[in-house]
Amino acid sequence: MSKYSNHIAIIGSGISGLILGNTLLKKNIPCIIFEKYSSISEYGAGISISRNGQNVLAELEILDKLKSTSGNPKKVFFFTNNKEITSFDIDHITTSRKELHRILLDQYLTLGGDIHFDYELNKINHKKKVISFSNNEAFYVKHIAACDGIKSTCRNLLLNDDQKPLYSGYSVWRAILDKKTTDIEFNLGPNFHLVTYPINKNKTSLVAAIKTKNSTQESWRKKGTFNELQSKIPNDLLERYSSIKNNNEIYKWGVYTRKNIDKLFMDNITFLGDAAHPIAPFMGQGGCLAIEDGYIFGSLVSKFKDNLKRSQSTYKDIRLKRIKNINKKSLNQAKFNHLKNPILIFFRNVLMKYTNITHNLTKSIWDYDSKKEIGRVRLP
Numbered sequence: 452m453s454k455y456s457n458h459i460a461i462i463g464s465g466i467s468g469l470i471l472g473n474t475l476l477k478k479n480i481p482c483i484i485f486e487k488y489s490s491i492s493e494y495g496a497g498i499s500i501s502r503n504g505q506n507v508l509a510e511l512e513i514l515d516k517l518k519s520t521s522g523n524p525k526k527v528f529f530f531t532n533n534k535e536i537t538s539f540d541i542d543h544i545t546t547s548r549k550e551l552h553r554i555l556l557d558q559y560l561t562l563g564g565d566i567h568f569d570y571e572l573n574k575i576n577h578k579k580k581v582i583s584f585s586n587n588e589a590f591y592v593k594h595i596a597a598c599d600g601i602k603s604t605c606r607n608l609l610l611n612d613d614q615k616p617l618y619s620g621y622s623v624w625r626a627i628l629d630k631k632t633t634d635i636e637f638n639l640g641p642n643f644h645l646v647t648y649p650i651n652k653n654k655t656s657l658v659a660a661i662k663t664k665n666s667t668q669e670s671w672r673k674k675g676t677f678n679e680l681q682s683k684i685p686n687d688l689l690e691r692y693s694s695i696k697n698n699n700e701i702y703k704w705g706v707y708t709r710k711n712i713d714k715l716f717m718d719n720i721t722f723l724g725d726a727a728h729p730i731a732p733f734m735g736q737g738g739c740l741a742i743e744d745g746y747i748f749g750s751l752v753s754k755f756k757d758n759l760k761r762s763q764s765t766y767k768d769i770r771l772k773r774i775k776n777i778n779k780k781s782l783n784q785a786k787f788n789h790l791k792n793p794i795l796i797f798f799r800n801v802l803m804k805y806t807n808i809t810h811n812l813t814k815s816i817w818d819y820d821s822k823k824e825i826g827r828v829r830l831p
Contacts, residue, residue, distance in 0.1 A: 452581070452591045458483045459752065460582055460592040462572055462605055466548075466738055467724030468598030469555035470745030473511050476562040478753035483592075484564065485584070487571035487599075496625055496702070497656025498551060499635070499648060500544040503819040504739035507746040510822055513558050514544075520554075521546035522649030527635040529803060531796070533687065536639075537803045539810045543635065545648040545656065547627065548738075572604045577720040594759050595720040596748070601707060603726035609717060616707035616729050618666040621785060623732070624659040624680045626701045628694050631655070638688055641791030645684060647692065657692055659684055660733065662789050666705050675703035706731055708782075712775055716763040721748060728774045731781040733788065736816060740774060743821050750825045761831070769824055777816060784812075 459475060461468045464486040475482040500508070500517075508514040522545040529536040559566070574583035575595065583589040597605035601616055628647075632655045635648040642662040650656050661683045677696050681689060689695065712728045715721065724741035747769060751762040790796045803809055 452589060455481075455483050455590045455592050457481050458592055459594045459596055460485065460590065461596045461598055462582070463487075463597070463599035463603075463726070464552075464556065464566060464568075465598055465600055465724060465741070466551065466555070467726075467741040467745040468596070469552065469559055470507065470511070470742050471596055471598060471723060471749045472559045472564050472566075472745075473513075473555060473562065474746050474749030475752065476559065476564050477511065478749065480749070480752060481593075482564070484559070484566040485570040485572065485582070486566060486568050487604075489568050496548045497627065497648065497650050497658065498546060498548050498738045499735045500546070500551075500742070501735065501739055501813070501817040502542065503817050503821070504742040505544060507742045507821050508544075510746065511558065513554050516554050516558075517544055517546060517551065520550055521651055522632075524633060524635045524648055527637065529637045529639065529809070531639045531800060533638075533691075536800050537809070539807075541635065543648075545635070545650055547650045547654075547656070550650070551738075572599070572608075575605060575608050575720075577609060577718050580719045594752075597720055597722045597726045598724055598745070599726050601725040601729040603722070605720060606714075606722065606726060609720070610714065616709055619706045619708050619731055619782070620662060620664065621706040621731065622661050622663055622666070622703060623706060624657075624661070624675050624683075624701060624703045626657045626695055626698050628655045628657055628692055628698065629653065630692065630694055637788075639788050639790075640685065640688070641796075642789050643684060644788040645688060655692075657695060658732075660706075660785070660788075662785070673703055675701045677701060679703070708778065712778060713771070715767045715770060719759075721763055721766065723748060728778065730774070730778040731785060733784040734777055734781045734813070734816060736777050736781065740777065743773075743819070744770065746821050747825060750821075751828070754825065754828060754830065758831075765828055769828070773819070780812065780816075 458481040461484045464484050527541050528538040571585040573585045581591050632649045638645040645659045647657050715727050723744040748766045755761045
Protein backbone atom coordinates (compact mmCIF):
# COMPACT_ATOMS: atom_id res chain seq x y z
CA MET A 452 0.00 0.00 0.00
CA SER A 453 2.71 2.53 0.92
CA LYS A 454 5.13 1.75 -1.93
CA TYR A 455 4.34 5.06 -3.66
CA SER A 456 3.40 7.14 -0.61
CA ASN A 457 5.88 9.85 -1.62
CA HIS A 458 4.88 9.81 -5.31
CA ILE A 459 2.46 11.77 -7.41
CA ALA A 460 0.33 9.08 -9.09
CA ILE A 461 -0.44 9.94 -12.70
CA ILE A 462 -3.50 8.10 -14.02
CA GLY A 463 -3.10 7.76 -17.80
CA SER A 464 -0.10 7.90 -20.11
CA GLY A 465 -1.58 10.28 -22.64
CA ILE A 466 -0.06 13.63 -23.59
CA SER A 467 -0.83 15.45 -20.34
CA GLY A 468 0.27 12.48 -18.22
CA LEU A 469 3.63 12.05 -19.93
CA ILE A 470 4.30 15.80 -20.01
CA LEU A 471 3.55 15.95 -16.28
CA GLY A 472 5.75 12.93 -15.61
CA ASN A 473 8.67 14.42 -17.54
CA THR A 474 8.25 17.80 -15.84
CA LEU A 475 8.19 16.28 -12.35
CA LEU A 476 11.23 14.07 -12.96
CA LYS A 477 13.23 16.99 -14.33
CA LYS A 478 12.49 18.74 -11.06
CA ASN A 479 13.40 15.64 -9.00
CA ILE A 480 9.85 15.02 -7.82
CA PRO A 481 8.92 11.29 -7.52
CA CYS A 482 6.03 10.15 -9.68
CA ILE A 483 4.52 6.95 -11.06
CA ILE A 484 2.29 6.49 -14.14
CA PHE A 485 -0.55 3.93 -14.29
CA GLU A 486 -1.90 3.10 -17.78
CA LYS A 487 -4.89 0.82 -18.31
CA TYR A 488 -3.85 -0.34 -21.79
CA SER A 489 -0.85 -2.50 -22.66
CA SER A 490 0.37 -0.27 -25.52
CA ILE A 491 -0.30 2.91 -27.48
CA SER A 492 -1.66 2.79 -31.04
CA GLU A 493 -1.96 5.43 -33.77
CA TYR A 494 -5.60 5.01 -34.84
CA GLY A 495 -5.34 7.53 -37.66
CA ALA A 496 -4.64 10.45 -35.35
CA GLY A 497 -2.35 13.33 -36.20
CA ILE A 498 -1.57 16.35 -34.06
CA SER A 499 -0.47 19.91 -34.76
CA ILE A 500 1.75 21.67 -32.23
CA SER A 501 1.97 25.46 -32.40
CA ARG A 502 4.52 27.70 -30.64
CA ASN A 503 2.84 27.52 -27.24
CA GLY A 504 3.21 23.74 -27.20
CA GLN A 505 6.69 23.80 -28.75
CA ASN A 506 7.93 26.09 -25.98
CA VAL A 507 7.18 23.38 -23.43
CA LEU A 508 8.75 20.62 -25.53
CA ALA A 509 11.89 22.76 -25.83
CA GLU A 510 12.00 23.17 -22.02
CA LEU A 511 11.76 19.39 -21.67
CA GLU A 512 14.54 18.96 -24.27
CA ILE A 513 12.52 16.87 -26.71
CA LEU A 514 11.54 19.43 -29.37
CA ASP A 515 14.50 18.67 -31.66
CA LYS A 516 13.84 14.92 -31.42
CA LEU A 517 10.23 15.42 -32.46
CA LYS A 518 11.16 17.79 -35.29
CA SER A 519 13.55 15.26 -36.79
CA THR A 520 10.77 12.70 -37.34
CA SER A 521 7.79 14.98 -38.01
CA GLY A 522 6.42 17.55 -40.43
CA ASN A 523 7.34 21.21 -40.06
CA PRO A 524 5.00 23.19 -42.34
CA LYS A 525 5.85 26.83 -42.89
CA LYS A 526 2.62 27.96 -44.54
CA VAL A 527 -1.12 27.39 -44.17
CA PHE A 528 -3.55 27.78 -47.09
CA PHE A 529 -7.34 28.21 -46.99
CA PHE A 530 -9.57 27.11 -49.87
CA THR A 531 -13.25 27.07 -50.73
CA ASN A 532 -14.61 25.28 -53.80
CA ASN A 533 -10.98 24.40 -54.61
CA LYS A 534 -10.09 28.09 -54.89
CA GLU A 535 -7.55 29.71 -52.57
CA ILE A 536 -8.91 32.33 -50.19
CA THR A 537 -5.78 33.30 -48.29
CA SER A 538 -2.55 32.02 -46.75
CA PHE A 539 -0.03 33.03 -44.10
CA ASP A 540 3.27 31.88 -42.62
CA ILE A 541 3.41 29.50 -39.66
CA ASP A 542 5.99 27.38 -37.85
CA HIS A 543 4.17 24.28 -36.61
CA ILE A 544 5.27 20.78 -35.77
CA THR A 545 2.79 18.33 -37.30
CA THR A 546 3.15 14.71 -36.35
CA SER A 547 1.25 11.61 -35.28
CA ARG A 548 0.11 11.19 -31.70
CA LYS A 549 1.86 7.85 -31.73
CA GLU A 550 5.21 9.51 -32.50
CA LEU A 551 4.70 12.19 -29.86
CA HIS A 552 3.81 9.52 -27.30
CA ARG A 553 6.86 7.47 -28.25
CA ILE A 554 9.26 10.36 -27.74
CA LEU A 555 7.61 11.47 -24.50
CA LEU A 556 7.67 7.93 -23.13
CA ASP A 557 11.31 7.38 -24.15
CA GLN A 558 12.30 10.61 -22.41
CA TYR A 559 10.30 9.69 -19.30
CA LEU A 560 12.02 6.30 -19.08
CA THR A 561 15.44 7.84 -19.76
CA LEU A 562 14.87 10.13 -16.77
CA GLY A 563 14.27 7.04 -14.63
CA GLY A 564 10.49 7.21 -14.71
CA ASP A 565 8.36 4.23 -13.78
CA ILE A 566 5.18 3.23 -15.63
CA HIS A 567 2.78 0.34 -15.05
CA PHE A 568 0.81 -0.84 -18.08
CA ASP A 569 -2.37 -2.95 -17.77
CA TYR A 570 -3.37 -1.14 -14.58
CA GLU A 571 -7.04 -0.23 -14.87
CA LEU A 572 -8.34 2.03 -12.10
CA ASN A 573 -11.58 0.82 -10.54
CA LYS A 574 -11.73 2.62 -7.20
CA ILE A 575 -10.41 5.88 -5.83
CA ASN A 576 -10.50 7.42 -2.37
CA HIS A 577 -9.30 10.96 -2.96
CA LYS A 578 -9.70 11.88 0.71
CA LYS A 579 -7.31 9.16 1.86
CA LYS A 580 -5.28 9.26 -1.39
CA VAL A 581 -5.73 5.55 -2.11
CA ILE A 582 -6.07 4.22 -5.67
CA SER A 583 -7.20 0.65 -6.42
CA PHE A 584 -6.94 -1.32 -9.66
CA SER A 585 -8.77 -4.19 -11.32
CA ASN A 586 -5.79 -6.52 -10.66
CA ASN A 587 -6.55 -6.15 -6.92
CA GLU A 588 -3.52 -3.97 -6.22
CA ALA A 589 -3.95 -0.72 -4.28
CA PHE A 590 -1.56 2.10 -3.37
CA TYR A 591 -1.46 5.00 -0.98
CA VAL A 592 0.03 8.01 -2.79
CA LYS A 593 0.99 11.61 -2.14
CA HIS A 594 -1.33 13.11 -4.77
CA ILE A 595 -3.42 11.95 -7.74
CA ALA A 596 -3.17 13.53 -11.20
CA ALA A 597 -6.11 12.50 -13.39
CA CYS A 598 -4.76 12.43 -16.95
CA ASP A 599 -7.06 9.67 -18.20
CA GLY A 600 -8.83 11.42 -21.06
CA ILE A 601 -12.32 12.49 -21.95
CA LYS A 602 -13.82 9.29 -20.53
CA SER A 603 -11.88 9.82 -17.32
CA THR A 604 -12.48 7.02 -14.83
CA CYS A 605 -11.32 9.40 -12.10
CA ARG A 606 -14.11 11.85 -12.91
CA ASN A 607 -16.71 9.12 -13.36
CA LEU A 608 -15.90 7.67 -9.94
CA LEU A 609 -15.98 11.02 -8.17
CA LEU A 610 -18.39 13.38 -9.95
CA ASN A 611 -22.07 13.44 -10.85
CA ASP A 612 -23.59 12.73 -14.28
CA ASP A 613 -23.94 16.45 -15.08
CA GLN A 614 -20.17 16.59 -15.45
CA LYS A 615 -20.14 14.05 -18.30
CA PRO A 616 -19.17 15.19 -21.83
CA LEU A 617 -21.94 16.23 -24.22
CA TYR A 618 -22.00 15.82 -28.02
CA SER A 619 -21.02 19.12 -29.67
CA GLY A 620 -22.88 18.66 -32.96
CA TYR A 621 -19.70 17.78 -34.88
CA SER A 622 -18.13 14.50 -35.90
CA VAL A 623 -14.66 13.96 -37.32
CA TRP A 624 -13.15 11.47 -39.78
CA ARG A 625 -9.38 10.85 -39.58
CA ALA A 626 -6.88 8.94 -41.70
CA ILE A 627 -3.15 8.80 -42.36
CA LEU A 628 -2.38 8.88 -46.11
CA ASP A 629 0.67 7.70 -48.05
CA LYS A 630 1.17 11.12 -49.55
CA LYS A 631 3.94 13.72 -49.40
CA THR A 632 2.90 17.25 -48.43
CA THR A 633 4.75 20.26 -47.07
CA ASP A 634 2.01 22.70 -46.00
CA ILE A 635 -1.25 22.78 -44.08
CA GLU A 636 -4.38 23.07 -46.21
CA PHE A 637 -7.86 23.99 -44.99
CA ASN A 638 -10.80 23.33 -47.32
CA LEU A 639 -13.97 25.08 -46.15
CA GLY A 640 -17.46 24.05 -47.24
CA PRO A 641 -21.09 24.12 -46.11
CA ASN A 642 -21.38 22.06 -42.93
CA PHE A 643 -17.84 20.68 -43.25
CA HIS A 644 -14.16 21.44 -43.44
CA LEU A 645 -11.24 19.23 -44.38
CA VAL A 646 -7.65 19.72 -43.21
CA THR A 647 -4.44 18.03 -44.34
CA TYR A 648 -0.89 18.34 -43.03
CA PRO A 649 2.35 16.33 -43.16
CA ILE A 650 3.21 14.10 -40.20
CA ASN A 651 6.61 13.13 -41.64
CA LYS A 652 8.41 13.14 -45.02
CA ASN A 653 6.11 10.54 -46.56
CA LYS A 654 2.75 10.63 -44.80
CA THR A 655 -0.12 13.09 -44.46
CA SER A 656 -2.86 13.40 -41.86
CA LEU A 657 -6.36 14.03 -43.23
CA VAL A 658 -9.06 15.32 -40.89
CA ALA A 659 -12.63 15.97 -42.03
CA ALA A 660 -14.99 17.69 -39.58
CA ILE A 661 -18.72 17.37 -40.27
CA LYS A 662 -21.62 19.26 -38.72
CA THR A 663 -24.31 16.67 -37.99
CA LYS A 664 -27.03 16.07 -35.43
CA ASN A 665 -26.35 12.33 -35.59
CA SER A 666 -23.94 11.80 -32.73
CA THR A 667 -20.95 9.52 -33.24
CA GLN A 668 -19.28 7.59 -30.45
CA GLU A 669 -16.30 9.31 -28.82
CA SER A 670 -13.54 6.83 -29.55
CA TRP A 671 -10.12 6.79 -31.22
CA ARG A 672 -10.78 3.16 -32.14
CA LYS A 673 -14.11 3.32 -34.00
CA LYS A 674 -13.64 2.46 -37.67
CA GLY A 675 -15.25 4.46 -40.46
CA THR A 676 -15.41 3.81 -44.20
CA PHE A 677 -14.61 5.74 -47.35
CA ASN A 678 -18.24 5.44 -48.45
CA GLU A 679 -19.39 7.15 -45.26
CA LEU A 680 -16.88 9.94 -45.75
CA GLN A 681 -17.81 10.28 -49.43
CA SER A 682 -21.41 10.93 -48.45
CA LYS A 683 -20.30 13.92 -46.38
CA ILE A 684 -17.51 15.51 -48.47
CA PRO A 685 -17.69 16.57 -52.17
CA ASN A 686 -16.12 14.04 -54.53
CA ASP A 687 -14.01 16.63 -56.35
CA LEU A 688 -12.30 17.47 -53.06
CA LEU A 689 -11.72 13.85 -52.08
CA GLU A 690 -10.23 13.21 -55.54
CA ARG A 691 -7.29 15.37 -54.46
CA TYR A 692 -6.53 12.68 -51.88
CA SER A 693 -7.34 9.62 -53.99
CA SER A 694 -5.27 7.20 -51.87
CA ILE A 695 -7.92 7.39 -49.16
CA LYS A 696 -10.22 5.22 -51.31
CA ASN A 697 -8.15 2.14 -50.51
CA ASN A 698 -7.32 3.12 -46.94
CA ASN A 699 -8.46 0.55 -44.40
CA GLU A 700 -7.50 2.76 -41.46
CA ILE A 701 -10.22 5.42 -41.52
CA TYR A 702 -11.54 6.34 -38.08
CA LYS A 703 -14.44 8.49 -36.98
CA TRP A 704 -15.28 10.02 -33.66
CA GLY A 705 -17.76 12.42 -32.15
CA VAL A 706 -16.52 15.72 -30.76
CA TYR A 707 -17.61 16.06 -27.14
CA THR A 708 -17.26 18.98 -24.75
CA ARG A 709 -18.39 19.67 -21.20
CA LYS A 710 -21.21 22.08 -20.47
CA ASN A 711 -19.19 23.74 -17.74
CA ILE A 712 -15.42 23.77 -17.61
CA ASP A 713 -14.82 24.64 -13.98
CA LYS A 714 -13.71 21.52 -12.12
CA LEU A 715 -9.92 21.35 -12.36
CA PHE A 716 -9.30 19.81 -8.94
CA MET A 717 -10.76 18.28 -5.77
CA ASP A 718 -9.14 17.24 -2.49
CA ASN A 719 -5.87 15.49 -3.36
CA ILE A 720 -6.73 15.05 -7.06
CA THR A 721 -6.02 17.34 -10.01
CA PHE A 722 -7.54 17.01 -13.50
CA LEU A 723 -5.44 17.66 -16.61
CA GLY A 724 -5.97 17.50 -20.38
CA ASP A 725 -9.24 16.04 -21.65
CA ALA A 726 -10.03 14.73 -18.17
CA ALA A 727 -10.35 18.39 -17.18
CA HIS A 728 -11.54 20.11 -20.34
CA PRO A 729 -12.36 18.32 -23.60
CA ILE A 730 -12.71 21.07 -26.20
CA ALA A 731 -13.68 21.24 -29.85
CA PRO A 732 -10.54 20.75 -32.01
CA PHE A 733 -11.20 23.59 -34.45
CA MET A 734 -8.37 25.81 -33.23
CA GLY A 735 -5.91 22.89 -33.17
CA GLN A 736 -5.28 23.39 -29.45
CA GLY A 737 -6.49 20.23 -27.70
CA GLY A 738 -3.02 18.67 -27.63
CA CYS A 739 -1.29 21.96 -26.88
CA LEU A 740 -3.55 22.63 -23.90
CA ALA A 741 -2.72 19.16 -22.56
CA ILE A 742 0.99 19.97 -22.98
CA GLU A 743 0.55 23.28 -21.15
CA ASP A 744 -1.47 21.63 -18.35
CA GLY A 745 1.16 19.01 -17.61
CA TYR A 746 4.05 21.43 -17.63
CA ILE A 747 2.33 24.14 -15.61
CA PHE A 748 0.98 21.85 -12.89
CA GLY A 749 4.30 20.03 -12.60
CA SER A 750 6.16 23.34 -12.36
CA LEU A 751 3.78 24.62 -9.69
CA VAL A 752 4.27 21.45 -7.61
CA SER A 753 8.00 22.17 -7.74
CA LYS A 754 7.61 25.87 -7.03
CA PHE A 755 5.37 25.42 -3.99
CA LYS A 756 7.27 22.38 -2.66
CA ASP A 757 4.87 20.28 -0.56
CA ASN A 758 2.03 22.80 -0.62
CA LEU A 759 -0.12 20.88 -3.11
CA LYS A 760 -3.27 22.78 -2.24
CA ARG A 761 -1.55 26.01 -3.25
CA SER A 762 -0.35 24.30 -6.44
CA GLN A 763 -3.93 23.25 -7.25
CA SER A 764 -5.52 26.63 -6.64
CA THR A 765 -2.83 28.46 -8.64
CA TYR A 766 -3.17 25.91 -11.46
CA LYS A 767 -6.88 26.72 -11.65
CA ASP A 768 -6.23 30.48 -11.52
CA ILE A 769 -3.74 30.23 -14.38
CA ARG A 770 -5.56 27.75 -16.61
CA LEU A 771 -9.30 28.29 -16.36
CA LYS A 772 -9.66 31.58 -18.24
CA ARG A 773 -7.40 30.46 -21.10
CA ILE A 774 -9.13 27.09 -21.45
CA LYS A 775 -12.61 28.63 -21.53
CA ASN A 776 -11.47 31.28 -24.01
CA ILE A 777 -10.01 28.73 -26.44
CA ASN A 778 -13.04 26.46 -26.08
CA LYS A 779 -15.35 29.35 -27.01
CA LYS A 780 -13.16 30.39 -29.93
CA SER A 781 -13.01 26.79 -31.17
CA LEU A 782 -16.79 26.46 -31.30
CA ASN A 783 -17.12 29.85 -33.02
CA GLN A 784 -14.43 28.83 -35.52
CA ALA A 785 -16.45 25.74 -36.45
CA LYS A 786 -19.46 27.95 -37.26
CA PHE A 787 -17.20 30.28 -39.25
CA ASN A 788 -15.73 27.35 -41.22
CA HIS A 789 -19.06 25.65 -41.95
CA LEU A 790 -21.19 28.53 -43.23
CA LYS A 791 -23.74 27.49 -45.88
CA ASN A 792 -25.48 30.80 -46.68
CA PRO A 793 -23.86 32.05 -49.93
CA ILE A 794 -23.95 35.69 -48.82
CA LEU A 795 -22.29 34.92 -45.48
CA ILE A 796 -19.71 32.74 -47.26
CA PHE A 797 -18.88 35.63 -49.61
CA PHE A 798 -18.32 38.08 -46.76
CA ARG A 799 -16.33 35.49 -44.77
CA ASN A 800 -14.02 34.92 -47.72
CA VAL A 801 -13.57 38.65 -48.29
CA LEU A 802 -12.79 39.13 -44.60
CA MET A 803 -10.23 36.33 -44.68
CA LYS A 804 -8.65 37.50 -47.92
CA TYR A 805 -8.29 41.20 -47.20
CA THR A 806 -7.75 41.31 -43.43
CA ASN A 807 -5.51 39.52 -40.93
CA ILE A 808 -8.45 38.27 -38.84
CA THR A 809 -7.52 34.57 -39.00
CA HIS A 810 -3.82 35.09 -38.41
CA ASN A 811 -4.39 37.54 -35.54
CA LEU A 812 -6.84 35.19 -33.84
CA THR A 813 -4.41 32.29 -33.87
CA LYS A 814 -1.35 34.40 -33.10
CA SER A 815 -2.86 35.53 -29.80
CA ILE A 816 -3.19 31.85 -28.81
CA TRP A 817 0.20 30.74 -30.11
CA ASP A 818 2.11 33.53 -28.33
CA TYR A 819 1.30 32.07 -24.90
CA ASP A 820 4.44 31.04 -22.99
CA SER A 821 3.95 28.57 -20.11
CA LYS A 822 7.41 29.21 -18.64
CA LYS A 823 6.78 32.97 -18.46
CA GLU A 824 3.38 32.28 -16.90
CA ILE A 825 5.06 30.26 -14.15
CA GLY A 826 7.65 33.00 -13.72
CA ARG A 827 4.90 35.50 -12.91
CA VAL A 828 3.63 33.37 -10.01
CA ARG A 829 4.83 34.74 -6.68
CA LEU A 830 5.75 32.57 -3.74
CA PRO A 831 3.85 33.17 -0.46
